[in-house]
Amino acid sequence: MDFKKYKILLYLFVISAFCFVIHFGILFSLAIPTANFHHSLIKIYVLYYVISVVFYTALLFLADFNFSYVGVTFLSAITLEFFISYLLLRPILENKAAIASTEKVSFIVVFFLFLIFQTILTARLLNEKH
Numbered sequence: 001m002d003f004k005k006y007k008i009l010l011y012l013f014v015i016s017a018f019c020f021v022i023h024f025g026i027l028f029s030l031a032i033p034t035a036n037f038h039h040s041l042i043k044i045y046v047l048y049y050v051i052s053v054v055f056y057t058a059l060l061f062l063a064d065f066n067f068s069y070v071g072v073t074f075l076s077a078i079t080l081e082f083f084i085s086y087l088l089l090r091p092i093l094e095n096k097a098a099i100a101s102t103e104k105v106s107f108i109v110v111f112f113l114f115l116i117f118q119t120i121l122t123a124r125l126l127n128e129k130h
Contacts, residue, residue: 005060008124009053012117019113020045023106037103038092044107047088048114051081056121063125074122078115085111 024041027034034041055077063070085107092103 006057008121009056012052012056012121013049015117016045016049016114023109027102027106032102036097037106038095039088039103039107041106041110044088044110048110051084052114052118052121055081055118056125059122059125063128070122070126074118078118081115081118 020042023045024034027041055074058077059070059073062073089104089107092100092107095103
């Protein structure tokens with residue numbers, strides 16, 4: 001097993017932690033109470049980090065055996081992630097409280113942040129010569 005390929009997951013963790021600190025700092029500096037969020041900010045970041053690790057590990061495993069399916073698998077994984085995200089976002093969408101709009105934006109920001117991370121990681125994997 002080539003651990004150099006998995007080193008990127010450590011970088012992803014550091015970048016994710018940095019983004020969390022920035023995100024939480026912005027909410028804190030604007031005096032937005034996150035305690036009333038349906039899903040805590042840390043829980044959302046951890047969930048998307050775990051999803052990213054699982055998807056990237058699966059793509060690395062697949063790339064070793066059949067590289068031609070990496071792109072299709074990535075699209076399938078992203079579709080599954082959309083579905084999971086919708087299920088998590090649904091209770092927030094039904095909430096009409098004023099804080100819910102901030103929570104919706106925070107959730108979507110985290111979702112797109114990790115979508116960008118996953119896209120960059122997959123593009124790097126696809127650009128490697130096999």
